[in-house]
Amino acid sequence: MIEVKNLSHQYPGKNNFAVKNVNFEIKKGEIFGFLGPSGAGKSTVQNLLIGLLKNQTGIIRVDGKDISDLKRDFFERIGVSFELPNLYEKLTGYENLKFFAGLFKKKCENPKIILERVGLGEATNKRASDYSKGMKQRLIFSRSIINDPDILFLDEPLSGLDPSTSKRIKSIIIEKKNAGKTIFLTTHNMFVAEELCDKVAFINDGKIVAMDTPKNLKLKYGSYSVKLEYKKNNKSESEIIFLENSEDKEKLKNIIDNYEIITMHTREATLEEIFIKLTGRGLE
Amino acid sequence: MKRFFNSFSMDFLIAFRNKFILISIGLAILYAVLVNWVIPENISLEETSAYFYDNSSSKIFSQILKNSDNEHYFLNSKEELYDTLSKEKNQPGIIFEDSNFRIIAQGYEDEKTLNIIASQIDMIYLNLSDEYIPYETQTILIKGDSKNSLPFNKKMIPILLATDIILLGFMFSAVMLFQEKKEGGIYAYRVSSAGTINYLLSKTFVNSIIGVIFAFIFSFLTLGFTINYFQFFLIVFLATLLMSVLGILIGQFYDSVSNFVYVIMLAAGFIFIPLIPLFSGSQGNILYKLIPSYYILFGVEELITNGRMQNFLEPVLFLFIEIIIIFLITISITKKILIKR
Numbered sequence: 001m002i003e004v005k006n007l008s009h010q011y012p013g014k015n016n017f018a019v020k021n022v023n024f025e026i027k028k029g030e031i032f033g034f035l036g037p038s039g040a041g042k043s044t045v046q047n048l049l050i051g052l053l054k055n056q057t058g059i060i061r062v063d064g065k066d067i068s069d070l071k072r073d074f075f076e077r078i079g080v081s082f083e084l085p086n087l088y089e090k091l092t093g094y095e096n097l098k099f100f101a102g103l104f105k106k107k108c109e110n111p112k113i114i115l116e117r118v119g120l121g122e123a124t125n126k127r128a129s130d131y132s133k134g135m136k137q138r139l140i141f142s143r144s145i146i147n148d149p150d151i152l153f154l155d156e157p158l159s160g161l162d163p164s165t166s167k168r169i170k171s172i173i174i175e176k177k178n179a180g181k182t183i184f185l186t187t188h189n190m191f192v193a194e195e196l197c198d199k200v201a202f203i204n205d206g207k208i209v210a211m212d213t214p215k216n217l218k219l220k221y222g223s224y225s226v227k228l229e230y231k232k233n234n235k236s237e238s239e240i241i242f243l244e245n246s247e248d249k250e251k252l253k254n255i256i257d258n259y260e261i262i263t264m265h266t267r268e269a270t271l272e273e274i275f276i277k278l279t280g281r282g283l284e
Numbered sequence: 285m286k287r288f289f290n291s292f293s294m295d296f297l298i299a300f301r302n303k304f305i306l307i308s309i310g311l312a313i314l315y316a317v318l319v320n321w322v323i324p325e326n327i328s329l330e331e332t333s334a335y336f337y338d339n340s341s342s343k344i345f346s347q348i349l350k351n352s353d354n355e356h357y358f359l360n361s362k363e364e365l366y367d368t369l370s371k372e373k374n375q376p377g378i379i380f381e382d383s384n385f386r387i388i389a390q391g392y393e394d395e396k397t398l399n400i401i402a403s404q405i406d407m408i409y410l411n412l413s414d415e416y417i418p419y420e421t422q423t424i425l426i427k428g429d430s431k432n433s434l435p436f437n438k439k440m441i442p443i444l445l446a447t448d449i450i451l452l453g454f455m456f457s458a459v460m461l462f463q464e465k466k467e468g469g470i471y472a473y474r475v476s477s478a479g480t481i482n483y484l485l486s487k488t489f490v491n492s493i494i495g496v497i498f499a500f501i502f503s504f505l506t507l508g509f510t511i512n513y514f515q516f517f518l519i520v521f522l523a524t525l526l527m528s529v530l531g532i533l534i535g536q537f538y539d540s541v542s543n544f545v546y547v548i549m550l551a552a553g554f555i556f557i558p559l560i561p562l563f564s565g566s567q568g569n570i571l572y573k574l575i576p577s578y579y580i581l582f583g584v585e586e587l588i589t590n591g592r593m594q595n596f597l598e599p600v601l602f603l604f605i606e607i608i609i610i611f612l613i614t615i616s617i618t619k620k621i622l623i624k625r
Contacts, residue, residue: 050475075477086468090301091294102290103476143472 002026002049002151002182007058009044018044020206022058026199031173031183033197033214035190035271037281041206042186043083046153049184050080062151076106079149083156083186085136089129093120093139096128097146104147114142117172119165133160141169145176152176155186170196190271200271204279214271221277222269226252231260240273287478291486295460299490302463304456308498311452315444316505325435334401335377337365345380348408378405385409386420441506442584443562445520446577447555449495453524454551457491458535458544461622465539470622480618484611488528495524512592519583519593522603526576527551529607533614536621558582573602 007022019041026032036042047053049060051067051074060067062074087096097111115124118138123131131139141157157173158166173196177183187193193200194214201211210217223244230237239255241248255261269277299305335357338346349356359365365377369388377388378401385405389398464470473483499520503511530551538544558578561568562585572578579599586593593599 052474072477072479075475078475080472080475082468082471084468084471086471088294088298088464088469089467090298095294095297099290099294100472100476102294103287103473103478103482105287105477140472 001028001061001063002032002184003059003061003064004045004049005059007045007048007055007060009048009053009056017206019048022203022206022208024201024208024211026182026184028182029177029180030198031177031185031196033193033200034184034186034203035188035193035200035275036203037188040203042203043155044206045203046080046155046184046186050078050153051075073105076104076147077150079144079147079152081141081144081152081154081157083159085133085140087128087131087136087139090127092125092127093131093135093142094124096139097143100143101146106147108147109145111142111146114146115139117168118142119168134162134165137161138165138169141172145172150181152181152183153186154183156188157185158187158189158192190275194271202275202278204275204281209278210274217271217274218269221274225267225269225273227263227265227267228252228255229262229264230255231262236262242269287482288485291478291482292489295486295490296493298463299456299460299494302459304452305494305497308452308494309501311448312498312501313505315448315502319437319440319444319506323437323440325437334375335359335365335368336380337362337377338380340380340382342382344412345408376401380405384420386422388422438506438588439585441503441588442581443559445499445502445584446523446558446580447552449498449520449524450527450555450577450580451548451552452498453491453495453527454531455548456494457487457528457531458538458547459541460487460491461532461535462538462540462544480615484529484532484614484618487532488525491528491531492521492524496521507588510591511587515593515596516584516587519579519599519603522600522607523576523580526603526607526610529610529614530576533610533617536617574606576603576606579603 002025004022004024007019008017009019010017022041022045024032034042034045044053048055049067051070055067062070067074088099091099093115094111097114101108101111112121112124115121118141120135120138120142123135128136128139137157137160141154144152144154152173154173158169161169170192173183173185177198185193185197197214199211199213200217202209210221212220223242226241226243228239228241230239239251241252243249243252336346336349337359338344339362346358350358357368359368362379365379365388369375369377376398379386379388387398387401387405464473496517499516500513503513503516534547535544538547554575555577558568558572558575558581561572562581567582568578579602583593583599
């Protein structure tokens with residue numbers, strides 16, 4: 001279990017806190033989604049959790065032990081997938097995994113089997129420099145699971161992947177969760193978070209603004225909306241109207257009265273819409 | 285050890301694919317060709333004059349030479365002659381006896397120079413008598429040091445070794461670091477449990493082995509089996525190791541070779557400093573010995589001249605202590621800068 005209490009972090013020479021008073025808990029076998037736009041503080045929190053940044057204030061405990069007391073063996077238990085490519089470009093996909101596996105004391109997974117599973121079986125002996133962006137992303141993900149870690153830190157693991165490859169990776173993530181692994185998933189893709197996460201936290205300007213299961217967040221903050229497509233000056237326009245909002249209700253009435261409606265659907269609010277509602281900004 | 289060999293294999297493979305090994309082998313062969321076939325064995329850069337001692341009963345030779353147009357340096361005793369020669373290494377000495385003469389060469393003179401001197405003195409004896417006068421050429425060794433007897437091309441071996449092995453070790457380790465920074469491999473490494481020491485040992489050992497490969501090819505093609513290779517490889521390995529650690533230590537403050545080029549130029553200048561005592565014929569003081577190229581220059585020269593080093597323990601200990609100190613500093617800096625940043 002990961003326990004974070006009153007975590008704050010300030011980079012040297014900066015006036016503002018990159019992360020301010022962050023609190024959360026991740027249970028064993030849970031996928032915890034950490035959602036927010038670029039620069040919100042997601043990577044800072046992840047780097048504090050994996051010990052790459054020194055903890056300044058607050059408490060981080062892993063299985064009840066303070067992170068500052070955890071020695072190098074902690075890295076035997078974790079796997080980290082980075083958003084930016086960080087591979088040895090002169091080495092093949094297989095060599096990247098084989099040499100990384102050799103850095104651990106414990107017995108690691110077979111690199112060839114993992115490469116097959118993520119769809120890189122045919123590119124095993126191709127140099128990483130010749131991989132596409134999506135292939136590199138899959139290789140980085142493969143590297144994060146090579147040591148069969150108890151805790152996985154995944155930073156945008158599906159970024160740049162096509163739908164069928166995304167599906168493969170998602171199934172591996174779910175398989176890991178079912179095997180009792182704890183997963184800290186950082187993303188700005190709300191659909192991914194909604195599909196995979198047991199619990200999500202919205203982070204904005206270094207602070208957590210909401211945290212719960214995706215379903216509870218929708219119940220708490222979401223409201224039904226209507227998606228309208230209509231003709232205005234011979235042009236097709238679309239609009240999302242939130243029914244609980246009086247201004248939006250007026251807007252709906254105005255459109256129905258004055259324009260030709262092409263389609264009209266009621267829909268449940270997405271996590272992204274809730275994020276916008278809570279922070280006033282989008283996720284991109 | 286398993287982790288070290290794993291990292292070592294990976295770094296060696298990357299160095300191989302970066303053509304570091306190919307470059308080293310190519311340079312070693314090129315230098316061997318230069319030493320064997322391009323650089324001459326003897327090179328005479330200045331006019332040679334001589335010191336004289338006339339030990340003949342009539343002192344006739346000093347009279348004859350003093351009456352000639354050229355300037356000659358006559359000394360009063362054999363002791364004075366030897367003493368002068370030990371200070372003036374660039375000139376031979378000549379002792380005239382009643383019935384023969386001796387040329388005292390110091391070992392650096394080429395055969396041609398000695399033959400010219402001998403034929404000129406022959407002429408003097410012939411003018412005095414019609415008999416053929418035998419002469420004796422004696423080579424004396426100043427301070428028991430026989431390095432001057434090395435041919436000029438062989439003298440270049442330690443210089444080429446010292447400057448290239450050391451500079452390549454320094455550059456290659458820094459370049460490996462820049463490549464990892466650029467590709468981001470260092471980010472992956474730091475979330476493994478392998479640690480800083482493993483990281484540094486692997487990279488520096490790879491560069492030291494490349495240095496030994498270079499040294500082996502170059503020395504074998506030029507010196508064959510005439511030297512003690514155990515001593516030779518150990519000195520080369522330790523000196524390259526020291527420079528590789530320095531390359532990583534300093535390279536951490538830079539991001540690319542283009543920014544690092546000034547440091548390489550400074551390092552090259554630094555490496556050349558021990559050439560001053562080498563060319564001036566002295567051993568140099570302790571400050572020279574702190575420079576990693578010192579023991580390659582002097583150690584390898586001694587190996588080439590005598591086949592082995594008499595005082596082998598001193599360079600090994602000196603380099604070893606330097607490596608330990610620089611390595612400890614590098615571990616601390618690497619943890620702070622490279623691993624944590």
